[in-house]
Amino acid sequence: MFFELNSFALVGIEAITISVEAHISNGLPSFTIVGLPDKAINESRQRVKAAIINSGYNFPMKKIIINLSPADLKKEGALYDLPIAIAILSVSSQIKIRHKDKCCFIGELSLDGNLNSVRGIISMAEEASRIGKKYFFMPYSNAEQASLIKNIKIIPCKSLKDIIQLCSSNENLSVQYFPIYSTKIESICNDLDFCDIRGQLRSKRAIEIAASGMHNLMLIGPPGAGKTMLSKRIISILPKLSLNESIEVTKIYSLHKQNNSNLIRQRPFRNPHHTITRISLVGGGSIPRPGEISLAHRGVLFLDEFSLFPRTLIEDLRQPLENKDITISRNNISYKFPCSFMLIVATNPCICGYLGDERKKCTCRTGEIRKYWNSISGPIMDRIDMKVDVPRLEDGDFINSGFTESSGTITKRVEECREIQKERYENTNINYNAEVSSRIIYSWVDKNNELKKLIPELTKKYNLSARAIASLIKVSRTIADIEKSKDIKLSYFMEALQYRINTGLENIINN
Amino acid sequence: MDNIDEISKKILYLIANFNVKQSEIIEIYKKNDFNIAKTLNSETFKNKSAPLQLGNDKILDFDNMIAYLGKNNINVLNISGKFYPKLLREIFYPPPVLFFKGNQILKSDYLLAIVGTRKCSAYGKDVARYISRQLSKIGITIVSGMASGIDYWAQKAALEEKGSSIGILGCGIDIIYPPENKDLYSQLMDTGSLLTEFFPGTPPLKSNFPARNRIISGMSMGVVVIEAGIKSGALITGEFALNQNREVFAIPGSIFNSESQGCHKLIKNGAKLVENIDDILEEISQYYKNDISCDFQNESPADNFKQNEKIDILVKTLNEKQKIVFDCLGCLPKSIEKIVFETKFKVNDVLQIISELEIKELVKEKKYNAFIRL
Numbered sequence: 001m002f003f004e005l006n007s008f009a010l011v012g013i014e015a016i017t018i019s020v021e022a023h024i025s026n027g028l029p030s031f032t033i034v035g036l037p038d039k040a041i042n043e044s045r046q047r048v049k050a051a052i053i054n055s056g057y058n059f060p061m062k063k064i065i066i067n068l069s070p071a072d073l074k075k076e077g078a079l080y081d082l083p084i085a086i087a088i089l090s091v092s093s094q095i096k097i098r099h100k101d102k103c104c105f106i107g108e109l110s111l112d113g114n115l116n117s118v119r120g121i122i123s124m125a126e127e128a129s130r131i132g133k134k135y136f137f138m139p140y141s142n143a144e145q146a147s148l149i150k151n152i153k154i155i156p157c158k159s160l161k162d163i164i165q166l167c168s169s170n171e172n173l174s175v176q177y178f179p180i181y182s183t184k185i186e187s188i189c190n191d192l193d194f195c196d197i198r199g200q201l202r203s204k205r206a207i208e209i210a211a212s213g214m215h216n217l218m219l220i221g222p223p224g225a226g227k228t229m230l231s232k233r234i235i236s237i238l239p240k241l242s243l244n245e246s247i248e249v250t251k252i253y254s255l256h257k258q259n260n261s262n263l264i265r266q267r268p269f270r271n272p273h274h275t276i277t278r279i280s281l282v283g284g285g286s287i288p289r290p291g292e293i294s295l296a297h298r299g300v301l302f303l304d305e306f307s308l309f310p311r312t313l314i315e316d317l318r319q320p321l322e323n324k325d326i327t328i329s330r331n332n333i334s335y336k337f338p339c340s341f342m343l344i345v346a347t348n349p350c351i352c353g354y355l356g357d358e359r360k361k362c363t364c365r366t367g368e369i370r371k372y373w374n375s376i377s378g379p380i381m382d383r384i385d386m387k388v389d390v391p392r393l394e395d396g397d398f399i400n401s402g403f404t405e406s407s408g409t410i411t412k413r414v415e416e417c418r419e420i421q422k423e424r425y426e427n428t429n430i431n432y433n434a435e436v437s438s439r440i441i442y443s444w445v446d447k448n449n450e451l452k453k454l455i456p457e458l459t460k461k462y463n464l465s466a467r468a469i470a471s472l473i474k475v476s477r478t479i480a481d482i483e484k485s486k487d488i489k490l491s492y493f494m495e496a497l498q499y500r501i502n503t504g505l506e507n508i509i510n511n
Numbered sequence: 512m513d514n515i516d517e518i519s520k521k522i523l524y525l526i527a528n529f530n531v532k533q534s535e536i537i538e539i540y541k542k543n544d545f546n547i548a549k550t551l552n553s554e555t556f557k558n559k560s561a562p563l564q565l566g567n568d569k570i571l572d573f574d575n576m577i578a579y580l581g582k583n584n585i586n587v588l589n590i591s592g593k594f595y596p597k598l599l600r601e602i603f604y605p606p607p608v609l610f611f612k613g614n615q616i617l618k619s620d621y622l623l624a625i626v627g628t629r630k631c632s633a634y635g636k637d638v639a640r641y642i643s644r645q646l647s648k649i650g651i652t653i654v655s656g657m658a659s660g661i662d663y664w665a666q667k668a669a670l671e672e673k674g675s676s677i678g679i680l681g682c683g684i685d686i687i688y689p690p691e692n693k694d695l696y697s698q699l700m701d702t703g704s705l706l707t708e709f710f711p712g713t714p715p716l717k718s719n720f721p722a723r724n725r726i727i728s729g730m731s732m733g734v735v736v737i738e739a740g741i742k743s744g745a746l747i748t749g750e751f752a753l754n755q756n757r758e759v760f761a762i763p764g765s766i767f768n769s770e771s772q773g774c775h776k777l778i779k780n781g782a783k784l785v786e787n788i789d790d791i792l793e794e795i796s797q798y799y800k801n802d803i804s805c806d807f808q809n810e811s812p813a814d815n816f817k818q819n820e821k822i823d824i825l826v827k828t829l830n831e832k833q834k835i836v837f838d839c840l841g842c843l844p845k846s847i848e849k850i851v852f853e854t855k856f857k858v859n860d861v862l863q864i865i866s867e868l869e870i871k872e873l874v875k876e877k878k879y880n881a882f883i884r885l
């Protein structure tokens with residue numbers, strides 16, 4: 001006797017279809033699973049047996065073989081408990097599944113026959129919808145995430161019994177499917193708000209610009225100036241995630257066991273400590289998992305105390321920053337994780353931290369300061385468009401800083417600015433000003449006589465490199481978008497000049 | 512080229528082979544009424560033995576050293592030689608020999624030292640360049656320590672002005688220290704000169720620098736201190752200068768800048784406050800006759816006044832908003848926050864105007880987020 005049904009295996013964040021085959025024959029009673037199962041799948045024999053008995057069915061005392069095909073792909077996790085149980089019950093003719101070919105099953109069983117949630121459900125639902133399945137039976141707690149996928153009916157179940165009732169009865173399955181939980185993405189209230197920050201007007205403006213154009217940002221300042229405080233609030237001014245983005249992010253997060261029920265509605269903000277390992281930063285492991293850079297997808301990767309991160313680790317960021325994804329290869333398969341994030345780094349200006357501070361004297365030697373800056377990767381510095389000093393506030397600034405804008409107002413401007421960019425880069429693979437290539441940059445300059453005249457003059461005066469100028473123009477473009485101007489006016493370029501590395505600091509670094 | 516004369520060779524021989532201290536040579540030299548021949552034949556040296564450990568792989572003994580000096584084109588000036596800096600002979604313990612490398616043998620009698628902090632502010636840098644350039648124009652040679660910061664900028668400016676400059680090292684003449692000043696080192700070798708009392712191969716030990724500072728002040732008519740912390744090498748140089756009866760000049764700075772405190776201390780103790788090079792020339796006139804001042808008439812009155820006029824003209828070209836921001840700024844640094852608060856402009860407007868003023872060279876970012884009028 002033979003029975004087959006469909007289920008899914010995870011490869012990276014993508015799911016692929018596999019079939020669960022069951023064969024039952026006379027002989028000494030045994031229960032074998034083949035098809036490169038891992039430990040968790042092998043243990044599912046015990047769970048399935050107990051769950052079937054506790055749900056009121058018989059576990060056949062025959063020779064049972066389960067095959068997970070394709071047989072050469074390694075499979076992991078406890079997610080095949082449900083399909084195996086269904087297959088055994090069907091093959092022993094205890095139940096009959098209607099629309100067998102339109103159904104697929106996933107879920108972990110507990111001994112009493114209840115269903116527990118599994119990882120990576122969105123990817124699986126997506127794959128199920130792609131191959132034309134109609135009904136997807138899954139644990140109740142996974143249903144909310146899965147309901148985002150269109151063209152497939154998600155049928156959440158609490159126990160094995162529920163499922164058998166549903167798929168063997170004559171009730172219309174479509175009545176049962178889970179109402180789509182919420183496609184509307186509400187903004188989440190956050191107690192971090194920009195109105196908490198007094199003074200720091202230049203830094204705040206810089207962060208608004210960076211958020212609008214997705215420019216990578218570096219904050220330089222003495223300890224206690226507010227670099228971390230500022231960075232943590234960036235998330236409060238980024239536009240809401242769109243539905244598609246939300247699915248992308250949730251997909252990555254659903255690979256983590258701790259998140260398999262909720263939909264991620266807030267842009268991620270990842271803040272790894274500098275002792276982080278290479279694998280947890282970029283992703284990897286024997287069965288590759290996404291690293292911090294992928295977990296920061298569509299959000300912010302914030303590296304505090306940037307200079308303390310090992311050089312090799314930082315160099316690993318070069319390609320992901322450029323390609324917006326990372327490919328991790330294992331001997332027969334490569335895994336691709338997306339990682340389109342905004343990089344924000346914060347660092348002290350020198351080892352003691354007080355270089356350029358008004359009140360506390362820096363005790364570093366010039367050689368040390370230069371060494372400190374040399375230790376920060378040049379190629380990464382090049383990819384950071386904006387570098388802003390965050391000074392310590394003077395006594396008066398706390399009171400005199402005037403009105404402080406709330407994050408809500410800033411977000412509105414950021415969103416408008418992103419709309420403008422969306423329109424401009426329609427039908428290209430560019431999303432934000434920060435991603436623009438130098439060819440487009442120079443076409444902007446060519447149209448702009450004022451800029452054309454000024455740039456050579458400034459290059460000489462400030463000793464700017466070609467890349468520095470490109471960064472300046474990109475930032476000016478974003479400022480122009482914030483101000484809803486079609487051209488890059490000279491004044492925007494002038495403002496952008498303020499978001500370079502401090503000239504005083506530059507003097508010390510370059511002597 | 513014979514770069515080492517017989518007397519120098521003898522002195523080096525004494526030091527290298529008999530472990531005679533340099534100060535001992537000077538003491539006996541003084542006792543013998545500054546007669547070098549008598550000094551070198553003195554009985555005192557004959558009892559000495561035990562060769563000096565030169566501590567260098569390349570230079571093992573005296574012969575080796577002579578060969579090394581010849582190969583690397585290092586000249587040796589001895590205290591009785593005619594190229595030995597005149598004023599340096601007068602100090603308490605002048606070095607009996609100096610190692611010299613460079614393009615011009617020291618012929619200028621008009622040496623002036625400019626020293627200061629390694630971590631100079633934008634103001635300090637500007638002063639160093641300004642003073643050094645003005646002095647170079649009238650033929651004064653700038654002596655300094657070749658360190659980063661003030662020293663670097665002063666010497667750089669002197670060389671740019673086609674003036675000459677002497678770098679005094681705190682290590683062997685074949686060692687570039689600090690390594691980041693390689694460009695200055697090679698420039699000095701091409702168009703200026705390098706001088707040290709330390710044997711080739713001597714590393715830049717901490718204790719070498721005060722000794723070097725006594726040479727900087729000792730060979731100069733005076734020392735101009737531009738930005739010095741309260742405990743700094745530049746201040747030590749200033750104190751040496753006082754002991755050696757040289758003129759000490761100090762540039763005033765902001766009272767909020769800790770790097771100016773040393774200068775202010777000097778001024779309180781009687782150093783001359785310098786606003787332009789007239790202040791310097793007035794004091795050192797005893798050292799020169801007419802050959803400097805005649806040139807000088809054309810170049811002074813100090814550029815300061817011209818600068819002010821230039822600024823006045825520029826200010827007239829400012830638009831209304833720029834003028835408001837410019838008026839809001841003064842000589843004391845102000846943060847963007849303060850400017851925004853006082854002018855009631857938007858942040859982005861202020862940032863943009865500041866850039867415009869910076870380009871016009873009316874305003875400068877002195878430190879982080881602290882702007883001053885120029």
